[in-house]
Amino acid sequence: MSESVGIALRFALYLDLMLLFGMGLFGLYGLKASERLSGAVLNFKGWLAGTALLGMLLSMASLLVMTRAMSGEQEWQALGPHLQMMLWQTEFGLTWMLRIGVLLVVALVALTGAMWPSASLWLATWAVEAGQYTLACRALRRSLSVEFGAVLLILGLVAWLGTLGPMASG
Structure with a gap:
């Protein structure tokens, strides 16, 4: 059961990241300058910020499921020490923190209208x-x-x- 949940989470995360990247490229190359304003053709701020926030939520869920699978711990409440070890002592944790940081920057840039x-x-x-x-x-x-x-x-x-x-x- 947990393997299928992990696979589904990873698939949803990849779809979300592809959507985020594709929308950004579409706005940059597919629209004229006057059409790029958020709301003229598409609400880019909302969509980019929403997909970035969804990516952060999916990443957090993926981290929890991966930590539970790797530690063998059955209780969700007892995952604290395992999460700390997973985040600070593995490459998965390092890339997870990098992904969350990049998604946070994307969400902030989209929300501030840079x-x-x-x-x-x-x-x-x-x-x-x-x-x-x-x-x-x-x-x-x-x-x-x-x-x-x-x-x-x-x-x-x-x-x-x-x-x-x-x-x-x-």
Whole structure:
């Protein structure tokens, strides 16, 4: 029974993360700038924040089910020490905390209405053309920090995908 619950949770989590990633890409590449405003075509803030929050809930449930399965503990109330060990002493716990952190950032960015990363670069280009170099430097700095964050995210995803290979072959 617990194996099927774990499999169903993992499947639901993967579907949620694919939906979150796909909606973000659709908004970035599939819509014009005026259509990207939340509510013009689709309520992006609500959908992105909702799928990120659902991903956090599914991740928490997955952690509980995995800890219960690995520890052999039958009582949910007695999982405290096992959860602590699972989070701080295993790679699963480290990747779980990383996933929760990324989902939290996505939810916060969606709820606060942050602009798309490319907007900073366009702002920098416009500011240079208008002769406002201070604004251009600020926009370029913001764009570079977003790009650096994207590089770190891509490296994390590559590392995560690399861990899936041995599981698929075994």
